[in-house]
Amino acid sequence: MSGINDMTVEELTMPIATAELQRFLSDLLGNSGVIDDPAEFARYTTDWAGHKHGDPWMVARPRTPEQVAEIVAFCHRHQVPMVAQGGHSGLVGGAQPDSEHRELVISLERLNRIRHLDPINFSISVDSGCILQTVKDAAEEADCYFPLALGAQGSCQIGGNVSTNAGGLNVLRYGMMRQLVLGLEVVLPDGRIYNGMKALHKNNAGYDLKQLFIGAEGTLGIVTGAVLKLSPRPQVSRSALLACPDIDSVLRLYALARRSCCDLLTAFELVPRTCLELAMEASPDLRDPLEAPSPVYVLMEAAASGPVDLDAMIENLFERGFEAGVLTDGVLASSDTQARNLWHIREAMLEGQRNRGEHLRTDVSLPISSLTAFHQRASDEIQALCPQAMIIAYGHIGDGNLHFNILPPPGLEAEERAALLHELEEHLFEIVGDFDGSISAEHGIGRFKQTAFLETLSEPEYDIMRGLKRLLDPRYLMSPGRILPRPIE
Amino acid sequence: MSGINDMTVEELTMPIATAELQRFLSDLLGNSGVIDDPAEFARYTTDWAGHKHGDPWMVARPRTPEQVAEIVAFCHRHQVPMVAQGGHSGLVGGAQPDSEHRELVISLERLNRIRHLDPINFSISVDSGCILQTVKDAAEEADCYFPLALGAQGSCQIGGNVSTNAGGLNVLRYGMMRQLVLGLEVVLPDGRIYNGMKALHKNNAGYDLKQLFIGAEGTLGIVTGAVLKLSPRPQVSRSALLACPDIDSVLRLYALARRSCCDLLTAFELVPRTCLELAMEASPDLRDPLEAPSPVYVLMEAAASGPVDLDAMIENLFERGFEAGVLTDGVLASSDTQARNLWHIREAMLEGQRNRGEHLRTDVSLPISSLTAFHQRASDEIQALCPQAMIIAYGHIGDGNLHFNILPPPGLEAEERAALLHELEEHLFEIVGDFDGSISAEHGIGRFKQTAFLETLSEPEYDIMRGLKRLLDPRYLMSPGRILPRPIE
Numbered sequence: 001m002s003g004i005n006d007m008t009v010e011e012l013t014m015p016i017a018t019a020e021l022q023r024f025l026s027d028l029l030g031n032s033g034v035i036d037d038p039a040e041f042a043r044y045t046t047d048w049a050g051h052k053h054g055d056p057w058m059v060a061r062p063r064t065p066e067q068v069a070e071i072v073a074f075c076h077r078h079q080v081p082m083v084a085q086g087g088h089s090g091l092v093g094g095a096q097p098d099s100e101h102r103e104l105v106i107s108l109e110r111l112n113r114i115r116h117l118d119p120i121n122f123s124i125s126v127d128s129g130c131i132l133q134t135v136k137d138a139a140e141e142a143d144c145y146f147p148l149a150l151g152a153q154g155s156c157q158i159g160g161n162v163s164t165n166a167g168g169l170n171v172l173r174y175g176m177m178r179q180l181v182l183g184l185e186v187v188l189p190d191g192r193i194y195n196g197m198k199a200l201h202k203n204n205a206g207y208d209l210k211q212l213f214i215g216a217e218g219t220l221g222i223v224t225g226a227v228l229k230l231s232p233r234p235q236v237s238r239s240a241l242l243a244c245p246d247i248d249s250v251l252r253l254y255a256l257a258r259r260s261c262c263d264l265l266t267a268f269e270l271v272p273r274t275c276l277e278l279a280m281e282a283s284p285d286l287r288d289p290l291e292a293p294s295p296v297y298v299l300m301e302a303a304a305s306g307p308v309d310l311d312a313m314i315e316n317l318f319e320r321g322f323e324a325g326v327l328t329d330g331v332l333a334s335s336d337t338q339a340r341n342l343w344h345i346r347e348a349m350l351e352g353q354r355n356r357g358e359h360l361r362t363d364v365s366l367p368i369s370s371l372t373a374f375h376q377r378a379s380d381e382i383q384a385l386c387p388q389a390m391i392i393a394y395g396h397i398g399d400g401n402l403h404f405n406i407l408p409p410p411g412l413e414a415e416e417r418a419a420l421l422h423e424l425e426e427h428l429f430e431i432v433g434d435f436d437g438s439i440s441a442e443h444g445i446g447r448f449k450q451t452a453f454l455e456t457l458s459e460p461e462y463d464i465m466r467g468l469k470r471l472l473d474p475r476y477l478m479s480p481g482r483i484l485p486r487p488i489e
Numbered sequence: 490m491s492g493i494n495d496m497t498v499e500e501l502t503m504p505i506a507t508a509e510l511q512r513f514l515s516d517l518l519g520n521s522g523v524i525d526d527p528a529e530f531a532r533y534t535t536d537w538a539g540h541k542h543g544d545p546w547m548v549a550r551p552r553t554p555e556q557v558a559e560i561v562a563f564c565h566r567h568q569v570p571m572v573a574q575g576g577h578s579g580l581v582g583g584a585q586p587d588s589e590h591r592e593l594v595i596s597l598e599r600l601n602r603i604r605h606l607d608p609i610n611f612s613i614s615v616d617s618g619c620i621l622q623t624v625k626d627a628a629e630e631a632d633c634y635f636p637l638a639l640g641a642q643g644s645c646q647i648g649g650n651v652s653t654n655a656g657g658l659n660v661l662r663y664g665m666m667r668q669l670v671l672g673l674e675v676v677l678p679d680g681r682i683y684n685g686m687k688a689l690h691k692n693n694a695g696y697d698l699k700q701l702f703i704g705a706e707g708t709l710g711i712v713t714g715a716v717l718k719l720s721p722r723p724q725v726s727r728s729a730l731l732a733c734p735d736i737d738s739v740l741r742l743y744a745l746a747r748r749s750c751c752d753l754l755t756a757f758e759l760v761p762r763t764c765l766e767l768a769m770e771a772s773p774d775l776r777d778p779l780e781a782p783s784p785v786y787v788l789m790e791a792a793a794s795g796p797v798d799l800d801a802m803i804e805n806l807f808e809r810g811f812e813a814g815v816l817t818d819g820v821l822a823s824s825d826t827q828a829r830n831l832w833h834i835r836e837a838m839l840e841g842q843r844n845r846g847e848h849l850r851t852d853v854s855l856p857i858s859s860l861t862a863f864h865q866r867a868s869d870e871i872q873a874l875c876p877q878a879m880i881i882a883y884g885h886i887g888d889g890n891l892h893f894n895i896l897p898p899p900g901l902e903a904e905e906r907a908a909l910l911h912e913l914e915e916h917l918f919e920i921v922g923d924f925d926g927s928i929s930a931e932h933g934i935g936r937f938k939q940t941a942f943l944e945t946l947s948e949p950e951y952d953i954m955r956g957l958k959r960l961l962d963p964r965y966l967m968s969p970g971r972i973l974p975r976p977i978e
Contacts, residue, residue, distance in 0.1 A: 120740050120858035121889070122747070143748075165693050176691065179668055194949045199856040202665065202888045203927040204654050204704055205942055206934055206972055207954050211700035215693055232748040251609050258611070259632075259721040262753060262793040304751040307805050308797060316796050367688040369609035399691045400610070438692040445695055453694055460683045464961070465696050471956045483695055 073191025092446025128159025278352030562680025575649030581935025617648030
């Protein structure tokens, strides 16, 4: 932006000694609130996949937003870089410390109170260190529902969900985390607290500041509290597996399903035949659920909180799908056990994929209507580059979100495999760009996807993003190097 | 923010003459694209209520985003303040020019192409000057639905809907405009175009820049295009009028309705008895819809795009409501005509209110669970301050959005009335603050609500908002003085 003064960012000096930081933290938090023994760091440097990243200077474990604010103010004064940490289920290296800059890890694991549940307002106010499952359970006890649903929900934390704008299984019906946040409390990089904990469903008073921090991956402030929107708890649900002749039919079936199921659809997942076979490979007691094999399947679910005949809705969808020639076979689960068995396919296919060893995982999104053409072109070109690669492309159709994954040919050396997967990823992301898609539908950028991300940015986008970072965190102390590169390296 | 350099904003000099601006604009837009005759200004200075505000320097009527960009770049170079204008249905004076600073009005009325409708992706891409009703009609032709619904939908424009984060009737089910925007195209204050016209339902690649411009009331850039999210078109709807003993019962009935109606609820409006009486006063053929009068009523609607028995749902709600003692009577419309008659109450009550002459209109929001206590305290204190005032408080219960309006006693002089209404508004806003509510649920801040708004801001909020303005528009040329005050006056 022409109007922003380019500030000279002061070099990250370390004007305090380890002993000083240790003393400050233990005075503030007590001994249990500080971890400075590298032998105990593993828990704070390991991501979900079990990989270790970086080395913290120290780990602080505050219990209150005010303690977070004091720590941040101290770090701001003394130019100590910080990284806030939730439940370690990120996939892009955003929350683990780096190796070179001696970052202070601020773990929010002890900031975990449910502050207030308001069933009449359909809202719940929580500390950011609350585990997602805990929030879901609290909602359920009040006959409400917090819809965010992720594989990691037993360990991931609300602050991480906010900071990564988490997606997951129910986005189609309930939106991503951004749609579920009514209010936020954030410790700003200078240590002041932004208190936006309003439990309002509507508020147009000035710029909506909470939007800045949702999905910012901790680079603009540390989320310490959130007011979340609840829904009525579903009382009934129905699942079905549908067989389609090709991906294009799946898309047309989706358009019918949205209508037949009256927006009560909670999941609509594409499962290609290869994935079903991987699932059967991983789970030998799993039988082919339909008589004849089909090129692609859809796993779907609809749910409702009141008196609705979901069977009639899904049967209506079957009729319309057969009539339109986009559906060749299908099974509607007639019991909870049958439904669980259908959804077991999705878990087993992930296991089958893992069993095949290291592979390229992506998380791209496209306009739903481009999925057929994208899938065709990406498959053709990836197979041309590497005929022995195996493509596994499944995903959330209603979100246009495809996990286009690639298993490399067996027998490659680690280095050779890494180079190949990197080349294939670059090529795939180029195709994503050609279709006006996103290289990160839900996982974010963090550190691992930064290079690819920066290539997608226009000059105005880069300027505004850099300006936002400089506006909120002029000393570049908060999760530095995530999303955007450091201004000086 | 401690890290932002406080720039000295150069004084708004006018280094070009009227003739130069006129020549530049007519070269770019042709003669029909420039209006410089004050006799033709009325259309651009008059708001929805018919009040005239300010005098433009000139009016530019571009046809393309590129023309908007050229105009803005020219204004940026020559320090000409600008105000973008949509359909003139704002209520806070944001889009009309001011009287002193010779602003260039940039009317988007000719930037009105529907660019692309994608029924498989459930999205539509439009110019920002498209009229809301035109977009709704286009969606309907493709068997889709664009849910934003406002009284002004026949004249308001998409750009204004985005810039004010418009609410309206369907927020309960579909969210506000923010939830309906997938992508944006914005001309930045320096004349560059931010192209974020991605038709993606999920995208976590970096900071979500479009959020900055939604609800910014044109102060950070001019929206020239938007990709909007569509839904399936509802096929059936059912309306009902329900009688409740008090507001608290209405809130409890709402919690039941969310469940019984499975999130298919599209409206849940509080109508106090006073409003029904105003409606009957304005529309003498309107009869009392229920046998006995009731202190409060609810007008509700549910709608669905597929095979659902809405009658059964609403009957289920009646049963649960009677059982819980929160419902005393009710009528379910058995035909479209009956439904229209029920909704006629809402229109007629607004007419009845208008017929009573000038009054205080507010647009506040509160946690739904605070509505009873807020209503009680606000009524008591307003009546204590002015025993002859008549309170008319209706609104969208599911959004916690109350139009708490006050009719002054008859017979006051204009000046006396204005002073009284101002005093009552100030007092009401204090109570809103005590309940952690918002003084503007959907209308925005613009110029008229700025004083009250600034009083609600904390120091960090003010600093970040001011920083955002300075980051995007360092010369303060874009809708200056709206939301935030000018840095120098």
